[in-house]
Amino acid sequence: MIAQPHPPTKRWITRPFPGSVEQQAAIDSLTQSLGISSALAALLVQREVHTYDEARTFFRPEMGHLHDPFMMKDMNRAIMRLQMAMLPEKQEKILIYGDYDVDGTTSVALVYSFLKNYHSDIDYYIPDRYKEGYGISKQGVLWAAENGFTLIIALDCGIKSIERIAEAKALGVDFIICDHHRPGSELPDAAAVLDPKRDDCGYPYKELSGCGVGFKLLQAFCMNASIPLDALLPSLDLVAVSIASDIVPLTGENRVMAYYGLKYLNTAPRTGLKALIRVAGFARELDITNLVFGLGPRINAAGRIQHAKAAVQLLLAESEDEADTFAMAINKHNNSRREFDSSMTEQALAMIRESETLLNAKSTVLYDATWHKGVIGIVASRCIEHFHRPTIILTQSNDKAAGSARSVPGFDVYEAIEECAELLEQFGGHTFAAGMTMPVDNIDAFRLKFEEVVSRKIKEEHLTPMIDIDLPLDFSEITDKLVRIVKQMGPFGPHNMQPVFMTEGVYLVEEPIIMKEKHLKISVRQQRSGHILTAVGFGLAHLARQLRKGEPFAICYQVEQNFFNGNVLLQLMLKDIKV
Known part of the structure; x- marks a missing residue:
C-alpha cells in the first residue's frame, strides 16, 4: 500500500x-x-x-421557466421525422440508441419509456464499452439495419459520427441526433441534429445534459401532439440524475429540471431508482451530492464492469422484485469497480512518484495495457486529487490505446487534446472531461505533444487547487x-x-x-x-x-x-x- x-x-x-x-x-x-x-x-x-x-x-423555479423547445435548431425537422415514423400507415421501427454512461443510459430510459406509450414498434440499444467503444458504432448501425429499424434516435452521442451516420443512411436508416458535446467542423448528415452547442443554434441555454436534450425532444413532441406536459414531468427524476452525474452547470433550465427531478426522486421515484436508493443506503432527503456520489457511480458501474444495458433494465423495471434484482447486481458491480479503482490509482500514483520527469511535468499522461478501461476516468480524477494538473489515463482496448482525460478548474482539456488531433484516431468531450483513442505506437509522441500544449497554455494558478x-x-x-x-x-x-x-x-x-x-x-x-x-x-x-x-x-x-x-x-x- x-x-x-x-x-x-x-x-x-x-x-x-x-x-x-x-x-x-x-x-x-x-x-x-x-x-x-x-x-x-x-x-x-x-x-x-x-x-x-x-x-x-x-x-x-417553475416549469414555465423552461424555453420553447422549438427554439432549438432542427427541432421542427426532428418532430416531423418522428411523426412520420409513427404514422399508422408507416409504423416504422424506431431504435433508441444511447451512450453507456449515466447520461446516456438515463437518456435512453427517458425517451424509450415515454415514446413506447405512443408507438409499439420501438426498442433500445446500448453499445458495449469494450467491443464497440464510444459513440455510434458500426456494429450498432448494422444491427439496426439487419433488424429492420429505419429511424434511430441517438442520445448523448452522434455529433461527430459523420462516417457511421453516412453508412446508416446508405442502409436506409435515418438518425435524429440529441447530443450536447461540441460539434466538429462538419455535422453528420442526419434527419435532424439537436445540439445547443451548434454554432448555428440560437437556443438560449447551451449547457443541457444529453438527457436534457432528450427531454426537450419529448417536450416538443408533447406540444406538437397536444399531450399535457404533466405526462412528462415524472421523467425528470432521470434528468436530475443525468444533470448531477454529468457535472453540467446548475443554472437556467438545468436548475429548474434538477429542482423538480429531486422532488420526484424524494417523493415518487420510478421503481428502479427507488431500488437503487435503497441499496445505496440513503435514508434522508436526496440532494445533488447524493446523486453524484451515490446513484451515478452505481448506474455507471453496470457499463464499466459488464454491460450498460443492465442499467437501462433497472431504470425501466416495473416490479419491485425485478428492480431489486437489478439494483443488487449493479451494487455488486460498483463494489468491483471500487476495487479496480483503488488498485489502479495506487499504481498510477507510484508511476508519477517514481519518475522525475512526471513529477515535474505540467500534465500527466499514463499508460498501462492491463488497466481496466471502465475506471480510467475515475483514476484520472483520483490522480488530480494528489497532483493537481490535467491528466490522461490510457489503457489498451481492441489493439488501440483508449484514454480518459480530466482537467482542473480554469483549463480546457478538450482544446488541448484538439491540438494533438493528428496523433489521434477519435476524440470528443467537454472542457473538463474528454475521451480519445490512438494507435499504441503514438502514446509517447502524444505525451510529449500534450505536455507541450499544456505547458504553453496553462497558468500557474491553475496548478494549485483553490x-x-x-x-x-x-x-x-x-x-x-x-x-x-x-x-x-x-x-x-x-x-x-x-x-x-x-x-x-x-x-x-x-x-x-x-x-x-x-x-x-x-x-x-x-x-x-x-x-x-x-x-x-x-x-x-x-x-x-x-x-x-x-x-x-x-x-x-x-x-x-x-x-x-x-x-x-x-x-x-x-x-x-x-x-
Whole structure:
C-alpha cells in the first residue's frame, strides 16, 4: 500500500463583495423585501439576483421557466421525422440508441419509456464499452439495419459520427441526433441534429445534459401532439440524475429540471431508482451530492464492469422484485469497480512518484495495457486529487490505446487534446472531461505533444487547487434561518455551488479530535462574537498539528444541520484551515 501524501496546499479565493452603489442598493432592497440578513442578500447579488421578482424566480423555479423547445435548431425537422415514423400507415421501427454512461443510459430510459406509450414498434440499444467503444458504432448501425429499424434516435452521442451516420443512411436508416458535446467542423448528415452547442443554434441555454436534450425532444413532441406536459414531468427524476452525474452547470433550465427531478426522486421515484436508493443506503432527503456520489457511480458501474444495458433494465423495471434484482447486481458491480479503482490509482500514483520527469511535468499522461478501461476516468480524477494538473489515463482496448482525460478548474482539456488531433484516431468531450483513442505506437509522441500544449497554455494558478469563498462571516450571523435559506438556494452544483464562508480570529475551545485516523473534529470559538460551534473536516486530520490552544487561525467552511439522536444542531463542514 502506497502512503498517501497530504493534499496540496490550497489557495483561498474570496469572491468580490458586492460593493458598487447599484449592488449595495440591491442588497438593501433584498434585505428589506425578503426579511433576510445582509449576508444572505449579498449571496443572492453574487448570483445575479438583484430584485424581489428575480429572487422569487430563483427560490421558486417553475416549469414555465423552461424555453420553447422549438427554439432549438432542427427541432421542427426532428418532430416531423418522428411523426412520420409513427404514422399508422408507416409504423416504422424506431431504435433508441444511447451512450453507456449515466447520461446516456438515463437518456435512453427517458425517451424509450415515454415514446413506447405512443408507438409499439420501438426498442433500445446500448453499445458495449469494450467491443464497440464510444459513440455510434458500426456494429450498432448494422444491427439496426439487419433488424429492420429505419429511424434511430441517438442520445448523448452522434455529433461527430459523420462516417457511421453516412453508412446508416446508405442502409436506409435515418438518425435524429440529441447530443450536447461540441460539434466538429462538419455535422453528420442526419434527419435532424439537436445540439445547443451548434454554432448555428440560437437556443438560449447551451449547457443541457444529453438527457436534457432528450427531454426537450419529448417536450416538443408533447406540444406538437397536444399531450399535457404533466405526462412528462415524472421523467425528470432521470434528468436530475443525468444533470448531477454529468457535472453540467446548475443554472437556467438545468436548475429548474434538477429542482423538480429531486422532488420526484424524494417523493415518487420510478421503481428502479427507488431500488437503487435503497441499496445505496440513503435514508434522508436526496440532494445533488447524493446523486453524484451515490446513484451515478452505481448506474455507471453496470457499463464499466459488464454491460450498460443492465442499467437501462433497472431504470425501466416495473416490479419491485425485478428492480431489486437489478439494483443488487449493479451494487455488486460498483463494489468491483471500487476495487479496480483503488488498485489502479495506487499504481498510477507510484508511476508519477517514481519518475522525475512526471513529477515535474505540467500534465500527466499514463499508460498501462492491463488497466481496466471502465475506471480510467475515475483514476484520472483520483490522480488530480494528489497532483493537481490535467491528466490522461490510457489503457489498451481492441489493439488501440483508449484514454480518459480530466482537467482542473480554469483549463480546457478538450482544446488541448484538439491540438494533438493528428496523433489521434477519435476524440470528443467537454472542457473538463474528454475521451480519445490512438494507435499504441503514438502514446509517447502524444505525451510529449500534450505536455507541450499544456505547458504553453496553462497558468500557474491553475496548478494549485483553490477554494472559492463567497463571504466572510461572523459566528453571530450563523443562525437556523441562515441555514434554512441557504438550503433553499439549491440545487447546488457547478455555477451555483453551496456557499462557502470564511471566519478569522477563531480559537480552539478544546484539543482537536481525530476520527478514523483521517478526519478532524474541533470545537471553535470566535473571540469577537463569543459563539462556540463544532466543526468537522473530512480528510483534514493532518491539519490538527498546526493548531494550538490560545493561537488564532482562520477557517473556511459550509454550514449544515447535523441530525443526531433526534436533535438538529448547526455544524460547520470545514474546507480548510490557515494559521
